[in-house]
Amino acid sequence: MDREQNGRNLTQQLVHTLGAAIASGRYKVGEGLPSEAHLCEEFGISRSATREAIKMLTAKGLISSRPRQGIRVQPRETWNMFDPDVLGWILRGQPTLEMLKEFLQLRVAIEQEAAALAAEDQDRPKIAAIGAALRRMKDAEEGLGDSVDADIAFHISILKATNNPFYMQLSSFIETALRVSIRFTNRIKGVETASYKNHKRLYDAIDQGNVRAARKASDTMQIEALELIKSELANKVA
Amino acid sequence: MDREQNGRNLTQQLVHTLGAAIASGRYKVGEGLPSEAHLCEEFGISRSATREAIKMLTAKGLISSRPRQGIRVQPRETWNMFDPDVLGWILRGQPTLEMLKEFLQLRVAIEQEAAALAAEDQDRPKIAAIGAALRRMKDAEEGLGDSVDADIAFHISILKATNNPFYMQLSSFIETALRVSIRFTNRIKGVETASYKNHKRLYDAIDQGNVRAARKASDTMQIEALELIKSELANKVA
DNA sequence: GAGTGAATATTCATATGATAAATCTACACA
DNA sequence: TGTGTAGATTTATCATATGAATATTCACTC
Numbered sequence: 001m002d003r004e005q006n007g008r009n010l011t012q013q014l015v016h017t018l019g020a021a022i023a024s025g026r027y028k029v030g031e032g033l034p035s036e037a038h039l040c041e042e043f044g045i046s047r048s049a050t051r052e053a054i055k056m057l058t059a060k061g062l063i064s065s066r067p068r069q070g071i072r073v074q075p076r077e078t079w080n081m082f083d084p085d086v087l088g089w090i091l092r093g094q095p096t097l098e099m100l101k102e103f104l105q106l107r108v109a110i111e112q113e114a115a116a117l118a119a120e121d122q123d124r125p126k127i128a129a130i131g132a133a134l135r136r137m138k139d140a141e142e143g144l145g146d147s148v149d150a151d152i153a154f155h156i157s158i159l160k161a162t163n164n165p166f167y168m169q170l171s172s173f174i175e176t177a178l179r180v181s182i183r184f185t186n187r188i189k190g191v192e193t194a195s196y197k198n199h200k201r202l203y204d205a206i207d208q209g210n211v212r213a214a215r216k217a218s219d220t221m222q223i224e225a226l227e228l229i230k231s232e233l234a235n236k237v238a
Numbered sequence: 239m240d241r242e243q244n245g246r247n248l249t250q251q252l253v254h255t256l257g258a259a260i261a262s263g264r265y266k267v268g269e270g271l272p273s274e275a276h277l278c279e280e281f282g283i284s285r286s287a288t289r290e291a292i293k294m295l296t297a298k299g300l301i302s303s304r305p306r307q308g309i310r311v312q313p314r315e316t317w318n319m320f321d322p323d324v325l326g327w328i329l330r331g332q333p334t335l336e337m338l339k340e341f342l343q344l345r346v347a348i349e350q351e352a353a354a355l356a357a358e359d360q361d362r363p364k365i366a367a368i369g370a371a372l373r374r375m376k377d378a379e380e381g382l383g384d385s386v387d388a389d390i391a392f393h394i395s396i397l398k399a400t401n402n403p404f405y406m407q408l409s410s411f412i413e414t415a416l417r418v419s420i421r422f423t424n425r426i427k428g429v430e431t432a433s434y435k436n437h438k439r440l441y442d443a444i445d446q447g448n449v450r451a452a453r454k455a456s457d458t459m460q461i462e463a464l465e466l467i468k469s470e471l472a473n474k475v476a
Numbered sequence: 477g478a479g480t481g482a483a484t485a486t487t488c489a490t491a492t493g494a495t496a497a498a499t500c501t502a503c504a505c506a
Numbered sequence: 507t508g509t510g511t512a513g514a515t516t517t518a519t520c521a522t523a524t525g526a527a528t529a530t531t532c533a534c535t536c
Contacts, residue, residue, distance in 0.1 A: 009489065009526095011293065036517065046491040048286065051517090055249065055290045059297035061321075067517040068499040081407040082320035083299075106404045109351030117343060166344045169319040247497095247518065274488065284520040289488085305488040306528040480535075489526070497518070506509080 010045050014053035016085070017043075022062050022073055023089035033063065033071040060086055084172040091180050097233050100184055103177040104226045110170055111155065112218045118161035119206045119214035126161035127207055133157045134203050137196055152178050154199055158218075161206070185225055188232060195221075248283050252291035254323070255281075260300050260311055261327035271301065271309040298324055322410040329418050335471050338422055341415040342464045348408055349393065350456045356399035357444045357452035364399040365445055371395045372441050375434055390416050392437055399444070423463055426470060433459075 008016070018033070027033055034042060039050045054071060057063045061078040065071045080086055090099075118127070133154040140147035152175050159167045159174065198221045205213035246254070256271070265271055272280060277288045292309060295301045299316040303309045318324050328337075356365070371392040378385035390413050397405045397412065436459045443451035 011489080015297075035515090046489095048289075048490055048492090051286070052290060052293045052489090054517095055293045056297035059253075059294035065517065066499080067497065068501095068515055070516065076403065077406060079407070080318060080321050081404055083297075083318050102402045102404055105351070105355060105400075105402055109347045113343070113347035162343075164340045164343055165314060166319055166340055168315060169317070171315075249518080273486090286519060286521090290518095292488095303488065304528080305526070306486055306530090308487065478536090480533105482531105482533085484529105484531075486529085487527085489524100491524075492522090493520105495518100495520075498516085499514100500516100501514080502512090504509100504511080506507100 010049040011052045011056070014039075014043060014045065014049065015056045016089075018053065018057060019060075019062065019085060019089045020092060022057070023086070024093045027073050029073045029075055032069075033073065035070055036065075062086065082170070082173055084176065087173060087176050091176060095180050095184070097229060097236060100181060101226065101229050101233060104181065104222060104229060107174060107177060108219065108222045108226065110167070110174065111158065111222065112215050114159050114162050114167050115202060115206060115214040115218040116211045117164060117167070118158050119209050119211045121161065121163050122209050123161055123163055126157070126163070130154065130157045130161060130203055130206060134196075134199060137199060141196055148179065148182050151182065151199075158202075158206070181225065185228060188228065248287045249290045249294070252277075252281060252283065252288065253294045254327075256291065256295060257298070257300065257323060257327045258330060260295070261324070262331040265311050267311045267313055270307075271311065273308055274303075300324065320408070320411050322414065325411060325414050329414060333418050333422070335467060335474065338419060339464070339467050339471060341419065342460060342467060345412060345415060346457065346460045346464065348405070348412070349396065349460065350453050352397050352400050352405050353440060353444060353452040353456040354449045355402060355405065356396050357447050357449045359399065359401050360447050361399055361401055364395070364401070368392065368395040368399060368441055368444060372434075372437060375437055379434055386417065386420050389420065389437075396440075396444070419463065423466060426466065 021027060022033075033039070036047065036050055036054065039054075040047050043050070054063065054065055058065060060083050061074060061080045063071055064074055081090075118130070133150065133156075136145060136150040137147065137154055139145055140150045155174055155178060156171045159171050162168070198217070202214060202217035202221065205217050259265060260271075271277070274285065274288055274292065277292075278285050281288070292301065292303055296303060298321050299318045300312060301309055302312055319328075356368075371388065371394075374383060374388040375385065375392055377383055378388045393412055393416060394409045397409050400406070436455070440452060440455035440459065443455050
């Protein structure tokens, strides 16, 4: 194993190496990974480090480990899909259009309601943070700063403005999903899709506490992207 | 530590003991847990077992561990709230009304869209499974079987009918949230709140592929509960 | 006195070897 | 054919030693 990989320690490195391998399907569900002893040899590290990596992957639901049975890949239903690492491993591979659609179907649900909650909650400092993110998007349109980062920051700031820890916790999920989606849609359309106008409409609705308008603005933004992907999917099949 | 705790091995036991302690707030965020060596002594187990438990909790985002700094409780934002274990530890404690409200706010988003997706997708076998769960609810009303279990099975079957792995993965989240919520609302109202009629309306909408009606039926079911909790919250404050 | 940097001590990280526990497999036996 | 037992394999746990990282302290310089 490449011991220079980032600043991570051995255990972390192995976790990411194996996690990515499992997510990519290199090890099939149900089948076994190499045994503990075999992994040590393969990566040239001690049993402690290996076992700790195995335990971390177990905690994320990717594998199980029992005496005499060995280490097995668990069915995907038990994977902690909302764990940022797991999500990253899945997406880092080859995100299929199908997968992108599934992401967006969840984003539609989450972000729409988040916008509504933010509008309802009226936490002024946090709404100000949304405004700041909006300005960053405008700046980005004029070449100042990265537009993808600004776009993501905007969406995250809305989640934070819900003051609901569950929505806040979805930040990393949304961030990952969004980054992949944006890259993908930009590739399809050949242009940047982030539209300042749509985002401003959403911000204004939240700022004014207009729950219904906030929900609608969020919905509008996402349905576009979802339709795009669905039509791409249809093309692929045809 | 009680070595007879379930069939779990030492590491698992320690994970659950510490996880529950952290979630309950026994160890404050930012502050340190006892050091590795101290934990070994306290629970009478070896360093390997202790370290593996620490790694599992790290993987779930509850703690961090660095040389010379020790083991620290991470801020709640980094906890994997959607990990069934973490969620269980949080709820097993004393779920506050506030927390219940937050759950429900997420359920509203998820289940509403899930119902819409199920109606749109029209996966007949899975819709049949929703019908079966509905019948179990009816039976439960007549004293055959547990009504809470039947209620939960109904909601889970809708998630499965979306054919979207992200929604499916939320099953355990919804199950936990639902079980706690039902117990709570029943206590408040002094009666069973599961209403067969509402659930049937939702099933019919999905069965007929009526996306709009499905969304609305799901929404109606949950807004009721949310309003109940909100008014309880208002009472408490007053 | 303030700031800088080296020495120190503490704590986690890794390695290794030994033993225990779990459980699958196969074989002998009824 | 079914059942129980012995053996083999693999993870689980323990114990101990050494390495690496870093917060703290304190002496030193300006």
